[in-house]
Amino acid sequence: MTTLTLYGTPISVYVRAVRLLLEEAGANYDLKDIGIFGENTAPEYLAKNPFGKVPTLDVDGTFLYETVAINEYLNETVANNKFSPSDPLQRAKMRQIIAIVDSYLYAPTIRSIVIQRLIVPSQGGQTDENMVKAAIEPATKAMKAIESIAVCSPYLIGSELTLADFHLIPVFVYFANTPEFETVMSQAPKLKDWWQKISQLPLVKKVCG
Ligand SMILES: N[C@@H](CCC(=O)N[C@@H](CS)C(=O)NCC(=O)O)C(=O)O
Structure with missing residues (x-):
């Protein structure tokens, strides 16, 4: 089973966009708080996301960043595409x-x-x-x-x-x-x-x- 870890502060606009999907889909995930006033530019985080933005999603060791890409991926994998019209x-x-x-x-x-x-x-x-x-x-x-x-x-x-x-x-x-x-x-x-x-x-x- 895929393990999902979302990096980012829960107050972030874009982290919330991802969490709205994860929660509505009832998906299992961990949230790791990464603050946007310093923590996001630490070398450990930049190794996951070179732009120092949140969110980043860890999918079994693959670090996916950019909210659009993350939500398209999650929509397919944990929500059976239900958040995207078929037309x-x-x-x-x-x-x-x-x-x-x-x-x-x-x-x-x-x-x-x-x-x-x-x-x-x-x-x-x-x-x-x-x-x-x-x-x-x-x-x-x-x-x-x-x-x-x-x-x-x-x-x-x-x-x-x-x-x-x-x-x-x-x-x-x-x-x-x-x-x-x-x-x-x-x-x-x-x-x-x-x-x-x-x-x-x-x-x-x-x-x-
Ligand atoms: N294009 C990025 C934008 C993400 C973004 O701007 N996140 C803000 C928080 S809502 C951030 O990380 N700000 C920290 C900074 O700009 O240093 C995405 O779609 O994920």
Whole structure:
């Protein structure tokens, strides 16, 4: 039987994307906490993931990194592909949303707004208001793009949870706690509704609570 060990801090957006899948699939795995403020750049961890990012999944001694690759692998091996639509166009839309999250949404929402609004003040620093202001337009653009692809009935691609939901949920968990959330989400009402429902799932509370 395959042994799975997930390296990464449970507060990480991307570690959560993987854990949402693992928990929903009921898979057996160990979580090894790797902090993102130093531990991730120690030589032992860089030997597993040269970019020093979390998560990394140890599959029987093979170190797999990049969340998209990890979740595609897990979807096939522990979930019988149930988190990916069988219809090619729906599957492409799922991947399109995931790519938009990675390429266009994560930076303005998490790296700029969440870090500046939630993390910097919690460490005694002062929010860079210019950085927050500049992030609103790209965050809104990415959110509107996802809104135009997703059906949100009730999940992003339809009646079943997919890898796209796992990718987007952890971003919303943090972003929803910022004042900019309402401003941005006023442009994406379907997604706001999706979030209101999905944030109540026991799975989301367990992994991201
Ligand atoms: N492309 C990577 C991104 C992972 C990522 O950015 N992880 C963040 C935590 S959510 C991290 O490791 N940050 C530490 C750093 O950038 O030094 C993936 O998809 O797994």
